[in-house]
Amino acid sequence: MRSSVARHPGLDIGALKPKDRYVEGIVEVTLDATRHFIRPLTTKRLFAWQAALFPTGQSGFHKIATGAWRRDSTGPMQVISGPFGKEEVHFEAPAAAHLKIEMPRFLKWFNAAPLTDPILKAAQAYLWFVSVHPFEDGNGRIVRAIADMALVLSESTPERFYSMSTQIQEERAAYYRILETTQKSATIDITPWMEWFLAFLGRAIERSHTALAGVRKRVNFWQSTATVPINGRQRQILNRLLNGSEGKTHHLKIRAAHQMLARHRLT
DSSP states (O other), X not given: OHHHHHHTXXXXXXXXXXXXXXXXXXXXXXXXXXXXXXXXXXXXXXXHHHHHHOTTSEETTEEOOOSSOOOOTTSOOEEEESSTTSOEEEEEOOOGGGHHHXXXXXXXHHHSOOSSOHHHHXXXXXXXXXXXXXXXXXXXXXXXXXXXXXXXXXXXXXXXXXXXXXXXXXXXXXXXXXXXXXXXXXXXXXXXHXXXXXXXXXXXXXXXXXXXXXXXXXXXXXXXXXXXXXXXXXXXXXXXXXXXXXXXXXXXXXXXXXXXXXXXXXX
């Protein structure tokens, strides 16, 4: 059930088993952020979220600090790509010593009544948190929970049908590109990031509309065939046809399913 909840909002759970404790951690963080959006965001709450993501205190084979700010004990926090000896530094976070000042500032600002549109505040919160990068690991998943919390606050309801995580997976290259460009900018102008975030959010909402339209079509299909006798194997095949990709291929599969049932009526 928890795995299904994780997949529904598009959380990136990879090939983890349905009962994996790491999947449960992602679900717990997301539900806490969206179901209890009225509660203030605090240091204690963020620590609990990060600890839930890494219940063993390890990220892969590496031991990490959980439930605490990063300490930079092995050097500065950097986002690096490329082969050994030819690494490219895409981003370097502020030194760990600044977190005692920076994070209370962020939390005070986040919990205060917004001075601008709440959706704009969600975009600002995302960029601020991910740029501070306060944890040794899990910053990406936590910042999406924070953005989800801000968006829920903007709507005053925990019910949402669009997914930031799914859309980020679809636009991963563009996402990292705008993030790096903004963080490396010589100015403090974040207008390009704000414009990208708003357009990105719009695409996430449009994607959800498409997905919901597919759900409605499947519901209508089964309602229209409620009186047709179908055995288990036929139902399994029909479900496979109906649960295909969206777009033209999806419509063709729906048509094929109807044709299959039409032949069944004739026989």
